[in-house]
Amino acid sequence: xxxxxxPRVVRxxxxxxxxxxxxxxxxISLRHQSSYRRTRSRLNIKPDPSFLPSKTEPHDHxxxxxxxxxxxxxxxxxxxxxxxxxxxxxxxxxxxRNSRLSATSSSPPPELPPPVRxxxxxxxxxxQEDMEEMRRLRREDPIEWSANKLAKKFDTSSIxxxxxxxxxxxxxxxxxxxxxxxxxxxxxxxRRTAREDRALRKERWGRDA
Amino acid sequence: xxxxxxxxxxxxxxSPRTRPRTIISPQCQCRRWQxxxxxxxxxxxxxxKDVQGQVPDTLSEEHLLRLPSPPIQAASSSAKLAALHARLxxxxxxxxxxxxxxxxxxxxxxxxxxxxxxxxxxxxxxLGYYTSEYIICRYPRxxxxxxxxxxxxxxxPKALAAITREWGVEAAAHPGGEVDPGYLQFRRVxxxxxxxxxxxxxxxxxxxxxxxxxxxxxxxxxxxxxEFGDVRQSAKDKEASSTAIEGVTEExxxxxxxxxxxxxLYLHSGRAAVKSFFREHFMSRQLNIASLxxxxxxxxxxxxxxxxxxxxxxxxxIVSETGRKSRHPVFVIGVFSGHEKLGEGAGSSLDEAxxxxxxxxxxxxxxxxxxxxxxxxxxxxxxxRKWDRLLVDPGDIVx
Numbered sequence: 001x002x003x004x005x006x007p008r009v010v011r012x013x014x015x016x017x018x019x020x021x022x023x024x025x026x027x028i029s030l031r032h033q034s035s036y037r038r039t040r041s042r043l044n045i046k047p048d049p050s051f052l053p054s055k056t057e058p059h060d061h062x063x064x065x066x067x068x069x070x071x072x073x074x075x076x077x078x079x080x081x082x083x084x085x086x087x088x089x090x091x092x093x094x095x096x097r098n099s100r101l102s103a104t105s106s107s108p109p110p111e112l113p114p115p116v117r118x119x120x121x122x123x124x125x126x127x128q129e130d131m132e133e134m135r136r137l138r139r140e141d142p143i144e145w146s147a148n149k150l151a152k153k154f155d156t157s158s159i160x161x162x163x164x165x166x167x168x169x170x171x172x173x174x175x176x177x178x179x180x181x182x183x184x185x186x187x188x189x190x191r192r193t194a195r196e197d198r199a200l201r202k203e204r205w206g207r208d209a
Numbered sequence: 210x211x212x213x214x215x216x217x218x219x220x221x222x223x224s225p226r227t228r229p230r231t232i233i234s235p236q237c238q239c240r241r242w243q244x245x246x247x248x249x250x251x252x253x254x255x256x257x258k259d260v261q262g263q264v265p266d267t268l269s270e271e272h273l274l275r276l277p278s279p280p281i282q283a284a285s286s287s288a289k290l291a292a293l294h295a296r297l298x299x300x301x302x303x304x305x306x307x308x309x310x311x312x313x314x315x316x317x318x319x320x321x322x323x324x325x326x327x328x329x330x331x332x333x334x335x336l337g338y339y340t341s342e343y344i345i346c347r348y349p350r351x352x353x354x355x356x357x358x359x360x361x362x363x364x365x366p367k368a369l370a371a372i373t374r375e376w377g378v379e380a381a382a383h384p385g386g387e388v389d390p391g392y393l394q395f396r397r398v399x400x401x402x403x404x405x406x407x408x409x410x411x412x413x414x415x416x417x418x419x420x421x422x423x424x425x426x427x428x429x430x431x432x433x434x435x436e437f438g439d440v441r442q443s444a445k446d447k448e449a450s451s452t453a454i455e456g457v458t459e460e461x462x463x464x465x466x467x468x469x470x471x472x473x474l475y476l477h478s479g480r481a482a483v484k485s486f487f488r489e490h491f492m493s494r495q496l497n498i499a500s501l502x503x504x505x506x507x508x509x510x511x512x513x514x515x516x517x518x519x520x521x522x523x524x525x526x527i528v529s530e531t532g533r534k535s536r537h538p539v540f541v542i543g544v545f546s547g548h549e550k551l552g553e554g555a556g557s558s559l560d561e562a563x564x565x566x567x568x569x570x571x572x573x574x575x576x577x578x579x580x581x582x583x584x585x586x587x588x589x590x591x592x593x594r595k596w597d598r599l600l601v602d603p604g605d606i607v608x
Contacts, residue, residue, distance in 0.1 A: 070553060070554070070555060070569070071552075071553050071569070073499050073552075073569055073572040073573055073576055074499070074576055074578070075573070076573055076576070076577045076578075077549060077550065077551050077552070077570075077573050078549065079546060079549040080573055080574050081577070082577075082600055085579070085580070086580060087580065112526060112545060112548065113526040113527055113528050114526060114527055115524050115525065115527075116527055116542060116559055116563060117525070119524055202561075205507075205556075205564040205565055206502075206503055206504035206505060206507055206564065206568055207500075207502065207503045207568075208565070
């Protein structure tokens with residue numbers, strides 16, 4: 001405990017207000033014997049029931065309890081199997097058997113997990129006139145009518161705006177490229193390295209999975 | 210199919226060296242039909258035959274030094290060659306003399322009657338055919354770029370060079386008649402020569418603009434290029450390169466050797482022996498095809514795939530997550546089409562996990578494999594079952 005008293009004094013000297021000092025001290029983690037015991041007892045998790053001695057099996061038996069891991073890509077999902085493949089039929093039989101078992105135990109059918117982004121229905125609400133208007137605005141003042149602004153005005157996505165107004169404001173595109181170049185030229189070593197590393201990591205997403 | 214009577218073929222196909230001993234007349238046994246540089250040897254061989262009435266078993270050191278590759282008599286007394294024959298469990302119908310010939314690269318001995326070039330052309334066709342039919346029948350939906358990469362991994366030059374090393378074939382420092390015929394004989398590239406004249410297709414996927422005809426796309430490669438999707442060398446280029454470059458690399462020589470051995474095996478032991486040889490030495494190698502993929506826009510590709518095949522459009526859903534507000538969060542995201550899970554991926558951000566899930570789903574589609582593997586070359590065997598048609602895939606996803 002003696003070792004921790006010194007920094008407290010220093011910090012109270014730097015920040016003389018007592019309440020801010022207390023707030024800061026609350027953030028510093030102090031490791032006491034009591035917290036160690038608490039952590040240990042919290043990590044002492046009860047093992048999976050399949051590892052405990054079985055009540056139904058009187059003899060030695062095999063316990064199959066694999067660790068959670070990503071599904072194998074060589075196991076084709078049922079929907080991807082061709083119509084003639086025999087595995088499709090086998091999967092259907094297994095699913096029917098499982099549903100019969102779950103029906104006897106009267107549990108509700110499993111729900112789908114929540115989506116990452118809210119699901120939406122495609123709306124085909126823009127007419128030919130709207131698109132002409134979009135192009136006209138973009139052609140007249142590309143600085144003012146950016147893709148995002150047009151998307152907001154016509155209640156659509158900026159990708160759709162890009163499809164519609166493709167190749168109209170080439171100067172704006174070049175200008176934007178130059179601006180980006182200038183901004184990038186001001187980056188220091190650390191930021192440049194970090195951005196490049198991030199791009200490399202992102203490239204590997206499409207390869208490793 | 211009618212079986213070929215290979216031993217009855219004419220001399221144009223089987224050179225004197227490759228025929229069984231009984232057919233060879235004693236006159237041709239040690240004669241070397243070569244260019245004029247070896248005239249002294251021929252004359253002396255004739256004179257010695259005239260004097261003694263039989264061919265000498267051992268040649269003098271002086272004769273051996275003049276030969277570009279080991280003579281035919283040396284094959285039967287080479288321990289290395291016999292050991293290689295036994296180690297590879299080659300059939301006894303493949304003579305040691307032919308095995309010795311497969312080890313002679315064209316750069317060591319330019320005469321096509323003594324080097325392995327004719328064998329390697331035949332063997333290359335066999336390796337390419339058996340490998341491609343195996344890959345395509347095993348994974349009928351693979352994109353062509355991945356098929357090319359898999360071909361390169363199974364029977365590409367690097368793989369064949371590795372196989373040569375695994376077989377324990379050592380390279381001679383310099384070819385010559387006095388060298389043990391159990392060594393791989395080739396003339397090495399001079400150390401100062403320029404090797405980086407033409408990069409491999411795997412390094413530069415697009416053909417360079419300097420070649421004049423700009424071809425793009427993977428489909429033209431199936432028609433115009435070789436089995437690895439590499440630009441095929443035209444006859445004129447080959448001639449120019451052969452005059453310009455004196456030697457070859459060890460990788461090239463090893464490649465030629467493995468191909469030549471396959472070709473020689475076919476000529477002497479037939480198709481069944483080649484198939485079992487291929488199965489034991491090439492198909493037994495492990496290749497994780499899933500690691501050959503590289504997707505640029507997996508989510509877009511997956512939604513196009515689902516639209517093409519008439520599935521519901523894919524939706525990414527969070528299966529589980531931990532530490533969302535910590536420094537190292539982990540998200541597990543599954544891609545669902547309706548109630549069917551297509552793929553699952555984990556990542557430290559929602560975007561990464563979503564992309565990985567889409568990649569896993571696409572790999573699940575492309576890596577479909579039928580339960581029963583049958584290849585077209587099975588039908589060449591006597592008493593083969595009736596052929597069922599294979600799955601023919603509509604093709605890659607083109608966006």
